[in-house]
Amino acid sequence: MAPRFAPKEPVVLDPPKEEVFTFTELAQYNGVEHPSIYVAVKGIVFDVTKKAEVYGPGKSYSVFAGKDGSRGLAKSSLKLEDAVPQIDGLTDSELVVLDDWFSYFSQRYNVMGTIADSMAKI
Numbered sequence: 001m002a003p004r005f006a007p008k009e010p011v012v013l014d015p016p017k018e019e020v021f022t023f024t025e026l027a028q029y030n031g032v033e034h035p036s037i038y039v040a041v042k043g044i045v046f047d048v049t050k051k052a053e054v055y056g057p058g059k060s061y062s063v064f065a066g067k068d069g070s071r072g073l074a075k076s077s078l079k080l081e082d083a084v085p086q087i088d089g090l091t092d093s094e095l096v097v098l099d100d101w102f103s104y105f106s107q108r109y110n111v112m113g114t115i116a117d118s119m120a121k122i
């Protein structure tokens, strides 16, 4: 049986890169300052540039571009104030949703590195 959240077509990913980003550095990768778009989930930075049609400036999920928006992913929220890495106070089911999103991104996008700030780690 196909794993949950598997893409319809298999995605061949590069070996994970090990660059360490500060939040300030990550913020450059929002499709404005830099043409590449990165989204971090649970402190792991993914290159989502191939989906610029949803993460690009003004697009539906641009709130996550250049950020670790783990809280918003967990809460199914697109609010700006939820697009933050802090996961304190989330319910067990929200944490499951976050893990599901981590699987989703892991199966589709190349890993560019991690976030330096320990607050982003889980």
Ligand code: HEM
Pocket: 048, 051, 054, 061, 072, 073, 074, 075, 076, 077, 078
């Ligand atoms: C009316 C509400 C919504 C609709 C109709 C909708 C619809 C969709 C659709 C059709 C996709 C594409 C799935 C695919 O490519 O297989 C998608 C992806 C996604 N949605 Fe939503 N969505 C909604 C709300 C939300 C909310 C509230 C969030 C906040 C977490 C969210 C986050 C995402 C994310 C992160 C993706 C993955 C994009 C990617 O990297 O491929 N969506 N959504």
